[in-house]
Amino acid sequence: MDSLLQAQLKLMPEMSILLQKRYRILQMIQLSAGSGRRVIGELLGLSERETRKELDFLRNQGFIEISRDGASITSTGNDLLIELKEVVREWSGRLQLEQSLASYLNIKEVIIVPGNVDTNTNTALLQSKEAAKYLESILSDESIIAVTGGTTIASISNYVHQTDKWKQLLFIAARGGVGKDVRLQANTIASLFANKMNGSYRTLYMPDSLSEEAYSTMKNEPFIKEMMDLYERTNIIIHGIGDALEMAHRRNSSVEEMQRLKEIGAVSEAFGYYFNNQGEAVHRIRTIGVQLKQLENMEHLLAVAGGTKKANALLSYFKQAPAQTVLVTDEGAAQEMMQIIEQNN
Numbered sequence: 001m002d003s004l005l006q007a008q009l010k011l012m013p014e015m016s017i018l019l020q021k022r023y024r025i026l027q028m029i030q031l032s033a034g035s036g037r038r039v040i041g042e043l044l045g046l047s048e049r050e051t052r053k054e055l056d057f058l059r060n061q062g063f064i065e066i067s068r069d070g071a072s073i074t075s076t077g078n079d080l081l082i083e084l085k086e087v088v089r090e091w092s093g094r095l096q097l098e099q100s101l102a103s104y105l106n107i108k109e110v111i112i113v114p115g116n117v118d119t120n121t122n123t124a125l126l127q128s129k130e131a132a133k134y135l136e137s138i139l140s141d142e143s144i145i146a147v148t149g150g151t152t153i154a155s156i157s158n159y160v161h162q163t164d165k166w167k168q169l170l171f172i173a174a175r176g177g178v179g180k181d182v183r184l185q186a187n188t189i190a191s192l193f194a195n196k197m198n199g200s201y202r203t204l205y206m207p208d209s210l211s212e213e214a215y216s217t218m219k220n221e222p223f224i225k226e227m228m229d230l231y232e233r234t235n236i237i238i239h240g241i242g243d244a245l246e247m248a249h250r251r252n253s254s255v256e257e258m259q260r261l262k263e264i265g266a267v268s269e270a271f272g273y274y275f276n277n278q279g280e281a282v283h284r285i286r287t288i289g290v291q292l293k294q295l296e297n298m299e300h301l302l303a304v305a306g307g308t309k310k311a312n313a314l315l316s317y318f319k320q321a322p323a324q325t326v327l328v329t330d331e332g333a334a335q336e337m338m339q340i341i342e343q344n345n
Helices: 003-011 014-031 037-044 048-060 075-091 094-105 121-138 149-154 186-194 212-218 223-233 245-248 255-263 308-317 332-344
Strands: 064-067 069-071 109-113 144-147 171-174 200-202 236-239 268-270 273-275 281-284 302-303 325-330
Touching: 014 037, 014 048, 014 069, 014 075, 014 121, 037 069, 048 064, 069 075, 075 094, 075 171, 075 245, 094 325, 094 332, 109 121, 109 332, 121 149, 121 236, 121 281, 121 302, 121 325, 144 186, 144 223, 149 186, 149 236, 149 302, 171 186, 171 223, 186 200, 245 273, 268 281, 268 308, 308 332, 325 332
Parallel strands: 109 325, 144 171, 144 236, 171 200, 236 302, 302 325
Antiparallel strands: 064 069, 268 273, 273 281
16 A cells, blocks of 8 residues: 555544445446336445435436436446456455465465355356456466356356357366256356357266266266366366355255264365364265366466355365465455454364
8 A cells, every 4th residue: 555545544543434335336236237226225234315325426426317216336446446356356355364364374376355145146247257356367368267157156157257258268167067057067158158268168967976886987088188288277167165055955965974074073165075173184075077187287267256254165175275276255254254263262
């Protein structure tokens, strides 16, 4: 932060709070154009009077337009969001929090968006948008990108730009199908990215969890061997991190299996592996897909997960995560993680 800004904050500390509030309002309007005053106020925890006052200010400055359909951001408002992003990131304390977490987790970078996905859907959209932006910054021609499933990863595909900038991008499913919703499975998500970015995709149409007999048979099939070869050559992987018991439930695990996971202290799940609080893999399912040892050789790992409820799972997984990982998360998870870290140290 430059000396002039530091001096201004000392003289008018309330300036930082006001700037962050107006920035959040603009951000929310950008993400959900057409929202009415009441919805904006509820999402940001503002009174109706305060919301009206701030919207009137932003409209008078030419940053937003208000019609019968609700509020929408102008090109001037979009430019302002870009100009203020780094200032707000520093004033809010997120920059310091990002650096502290990245250092503790021993990973390349942490990117934190404001809010908590557990309580605010717009925070989830911001998280997806930041993940999409980071993905586009690391792509190159002929990249092979593996994607896992789930709502969070599916949402990222909404924010990548429709483009043919990169040549021969290949998106591949990092695992088989988990859960009953086909829209949230890795195969579907790989196709969404490919269609948006003028790339191709390869699917893995099989259950995420296999019996020992099925696993032994399938791993020798030519198309499985081809997928395993693609995993060895993957440059980028985009993945979520799950709560162990929640993921077991999504896999329709039996009561006995759920109890077993509790007994062995499973806290987090990723790539079919279950990890305890020390980051040790205490259980794994038989699955055809990206294997844990393959992550070490991938150039970029983009992990996306947020919410206060995920804090313990994130700390568990990152005890063993590769150092080249970038985590996109939210304030809810980041602050809860730091609180747990401080309590344990």
